[in-house]
Amino acid sequence: MVDSDAQLLRALHDEHAPALWRYVVGLTRDDALAHDIVQETLLKAWKKPSVLDQSESSARAWLFTVARNMVIDDRRSARHAHEYPTEFLPETPTPDSTDALLEQWSVADALASIGLEHRTVIVHAYYGGRSVAEIARELDVPEGTVKSRLHYGLKALRLAMQEKGVTR
Template sequence: MADEADALLRALHQAYARPLQHYVVRLTGDHALAQDVVQEAMVRAWTHPEVLTRDEGATRAWLYTVVRNLVIDDRRSARHVRERSTEHAPDTAQPDASQAVLDSWLVADALEQLTPEHRAVVVGAYYGGRSVAELAREHQVPEGTVKSRMHYALRALRLALQERGVTS
């Protein structure tokens, strides 16, 4: 009996799987959903063996009704309303930049605690890429003064960052 039911189910799948899939694709435009719906319809046919013994027209009508109802149920589901699928995944993963933004805010806030002279040499050297000699000419001070300001500015910056919870 089981072998006969299996043979009938294979014949049912052979005869109707492709036309049912085309029907669902015409209804939804979604090939993946069409495969899932046809598979579910075949499972339902398997769990209702009386369908396998009906005449061909009644079996066909039952399968198309099941498929249509499955599509309607899918379209009414919360998953369909909230989820969107795409055929193509993004090419590359984008790194999360939120930590870098937070770090830059933290450093900018700590830089505000420095004196204008100290801030100018730190920003000029680290963000501007200028040498001690260039900073000395720009601020019209001796190179030793620039070095001294840099030393005390970095010390003050380290303390300001420690106060904000950044550990060394």
């Protein structure tokens, strides 16, 4: 395209694009589609240099006619017939729980590898939500023993987790 054609096309865009966009938005009620149609219309004008040689009113009429025909073609298309725009997704995304599940398996394996007395106290305290006094009553051992088993059980659990490659 010759430099003068580029200037004419730029002038055509600057002169008509805003009005053309408003016209297409009025027809479609869709800003994004209107931008696409205006862009495609101006591309067609660029590919057809005879439009640039027309008078101002003829070029404007040609642009609006092309844009209108593109809107009609879009409305008749299969895409338009089968797509329904919506503000909300039909399914709600859920966070991936794979990491949490793998962590649970790692903790369960590590718990299985420590002694029964330590495992029992840890399960009662952390999974059962019981206090030291409640655990002591249930297991019929002194509170100090429960505290000691918790301390050494957690150390053993930490070591078992590190041996499995889970570190924090």
